[in-house]
Amino acid sequence: MTELSYLSAGELSSVGTPALWAATVGGVLALLVLDFLVTRRPHEVSLKEALGWSAFYVALPLAFGAWVWSRYGSELGVQYLTGYLVEKSLSVDNLFVFMLLLAAFAVPAVLAQRVLLYGIAGALVLRAVFIALGAAALQSLDFAFLLFAVILIATAVKLLRDALSGHEQEVDINKMRSVKLLRKVMPVVDEYQGTKMTVRERGRRALTPLALVVVAVLATDVVFAVDSVPAVYGITEDPYLVFATNAFALLGLRALYFVLHAALSRLVHLSYGLAVILAFIGVKLGLHWAHGVWPGVPQIPTLASLGVIIGVLVVVTLTSLRATRDRDLGDTGVVERH
Numbered sequence: 001m002t003e004l005s006y007l008s009a010g011e012l013s014s015v016g017t018p019a020l021w022a023a024t025v026g027g028v029l030a031l032l033v034l035d036f037l038v039t040r041r042p043h044e045v046s047l048k049e050a051l052g053w054s055a056f057y058v059a060l061p062l063a064f065g066a067w068v069w070s071r072y073g074s075e076l077g078v079q080y081l082t083g084y085l086v087e088k089s090l091s092v093d094n095l096f097v098f099m100l101l102l103a104a105f106a107v108p109a110v111l112a113q114r115v116l117l118y119g120i121a122g123a124l125v126l127r128a129v130f131i132a133l134g135a136a137a138l139q140s141l142d143f144a145f146l147l148f149a150v151i152l153i154a155t156a157v158k159l160l161r162d163a164l165s166g167h168e169q170e171v172d173i174n175k176m177r178s179v180k181l182l183r184k185v186m187p188v189v190d191e192y193q194g195t196k197m198t199v200r201e202r203g204r205r206a207l208t209p210l211a212l213v214v215v216a217v218l219a220t221d222v223v224f225a226v227d228s229v230p231a232v233y234g235i236t237e238d239p240y241l242v243f244a245t246n247a248f249a250l251l252g253l254r255a256l257y258f259v260l261h262a263a264l265s266r267l268v269h270l271s272y273g274l275a276v277i278l279a280f281i282g283v284k285l286g287l288h289w290a291h292g293v294w295p296g297v298p299q300i301p302t303l304a305s306l307g308v309i310i311g312v313l314v315v316v317t318l319t320s321l322r323a324t325r326d327r328d329l330g331d332t333g334v335v336e337r338h
Contacts, residue, residue, distance in 0.1 A: 013237075013238070014238045014239050014240045014241075015068075015072055015076065015238060015240055015241070016238070016239065016240025016241075016243075020240065021240065024240070024243070024244060024247070028124065028247045028251065031251055032117075032120075032121055032124070032251075035117050035120075035251075035254060036117060039113050039114050039117055039254075042108075042110035042111055042114060042194065042195060043110055044109045044110055045112070045113055045255075045258040047258070047259070049255075049258075050255045050256075050257075050258035050259045051255075051259060052255075053252070053254070053255030054252060054255040054256050054259050056252075056255075057248075057251055057252025057255060057256070058252065060248065060251075061084055061244075061245075061248035061249075061252075064080075064244065064248065065077060065080050065081050065084065068080045068241070075302070076236070076238070076241065078302050078303055078306060079235055079236035079238070079241060079302050080236070080241050080244065080245060081306065082235045082236075082302055082305055082306040082309065083232040083235040083236050083241060083242065083245035084244075084245045084248060084249060085306070085309055085310070085313075086231050086232055086235060086245075086277065086281070086309060087228060087231075087232055087245045087246055087248075087249035087250075088249045089273075089274065089277065089309070089313060090224065090227070090228045090231065090249075090274065091249045091250060091253055091256075092256075092260070092264070092267070092270065093224075093270060093271070093274055094123075094220075094221075094224050094253065095253060095256065095257050095260060095264060096264050096267075096270070097220050097224075098115075098116060098119060098217060098220075098253075098257065099257070099261065099264055101213060101216055101217055101220070102115060102213070105209055105212065105213040105216070106209075107192075107209075107210075107213055108192055111192060111194075111195065111210060112257075112258075113254050113257075113258070114195055114210075115210070115213055115214060115217060116217075116253060116254045116257055117254050118214045118217065118218070119214070119217035119218065119220075119221060119253075120250050120251065120253050120254060122217070122218040122221050123221040123224070123225070123250050124246075124247060124250055126218075126221050126222060126225045127225050127228070127229060127243070127246040127247075127250070128243065129225075130225045130226070130229040131229055131239055131242050131243050131246065132239075134148075134229050134230065134233050134239070134242070135239040135242075138233070138237065142292075143289065145285045145286070145288050145289035145292075146285070146286060146289040148230035148233055148234065148282075148285050149234075149282040149283070149284075149285035149286040149289065150282070151226065151227065151230050151282075152227060152230055152231060152234065152278045152279070152281055152282035152285065153278070153279055153282035153283070153286075155226075155227040155278050156274075156275040156276070156277075156278040156279035156282060157275075157279075159271050159272075159274055159275040159278065160271070160272065160275040162271065163269075163271040163272050163275065176216055176219070177219075178215045178216055178218075178219040179212050179215070179216055182207060182211070182212060182215055183212075186198075186205065186206060186207050187201070187204060187206040187207070188206060188207045188208070188209065188211075188212060189201055189206050189207070189208055189209070190209075191208075191209070192208060192209050192210055193208045193210070195210065196208055196210065197210055197211040197214070198211065227278060228246065229242065229246070230285075231277075231278060231281050232245050232246065233285075234281035234282070234284050234285045234288075235281070235302065235305065236302075265324075266320055266321060266324040267316075267317070267320045268320050268323055268324060269316040269319050269320040269323065270316055270320065272316055273312045273313055273315070273316030273317075276312050277308075277309055277312055277313075280305070280308055280309075280312075281305070283300075284299075284300045284305060287299055287300060
């Protein structure tokens with residue numbers, strides 16, 4: 001398998017033709033519109049409905065990956081699938097934060113999927129901006145890969161430190177800068193008003209709690225974009241494939257949230273796994289940069305990266321389930337038999 005070739009400034013290549021970009025962006029927008037139409041009438045999402053949409057949003061990117069493989073060869077096919085797996089893994093961490101935000105703002109169950117959809121739409125816009133900035137950096141800066149490596153390793157260290165601290169992640173909405181700023185600019189009513197972001201109260205326009213939670217979700221999207229885009233650039237240098245992996249990973253989050261809502265609290269070792277994955281990709285990027293300067297420096301094959309990522313995810317999932325099973329048995333006073 002041919003590895004990612006070191007590209008000097010101005011030599012970034014992509015399979016994304018104008019027609020392919022237009023078709024992909026048009027397809028993503030069409031799917032977003034479809035999701036907004038599905039959620040136009042607030043309702044609680046049943047497990048059957050969530051599973052159906054989740055199956056659709058898993059089958060779609062896999063089918064696209066098969067097309068990339070057949071059209072452009074196994075190298076780009078593996079890069080796309082590996083990048084998609086990385087982005088999907090990071091998106092589960094996004095979901096956990098979204099879950100904390102929805103709980104902190106006491107979002108009614110019927111409005112949860114609308115909030116998630118606003119967050120997904122905002123995330124897509126932010127990822128597109130960061131992908132464009134990343135492509136510009138790769139074209140103009142010879143040390144861009146090294147910069148991305150530093151960002152990922154620093155993020156991995158933070159994730160690991162937070163996980164080792166033993167403190168559960170929590171959200172204090174009164175300390176969020178975006179929420180405090182909105183409250184200074186406009187008054188906020190106490191009750192949700194369906195899907196309305198603003199209402200008129202006592203002759204004045206006021207924000208609803210829905211507006212606050214949407215802004216809070218969008219603010220967290222910025223943080224996630226900082227590590228997710230460099231992570232997938234560590235798998236493929238093609239901006240089109242980077243956008244495709246991000247778009248497909250994000251589009252299915254609305255349904256995936258309701259499928260994994262109960263399971264998210266059981267993935268107690270996910271942060272460890274994500275820290276290992278981000279650090280690994282950071283090292284991969286660092287070696288890739290060094291290879292361009294000193295050709296004798298080895299690189300990590302994309303197929304090997306795929307194996308490492310899958311292995312890490314399997315291990316942390318199994319250890320998480322084991323840890324939470326033991327915890328649940330302890331809580332109920334049941335002694336496990338050996």
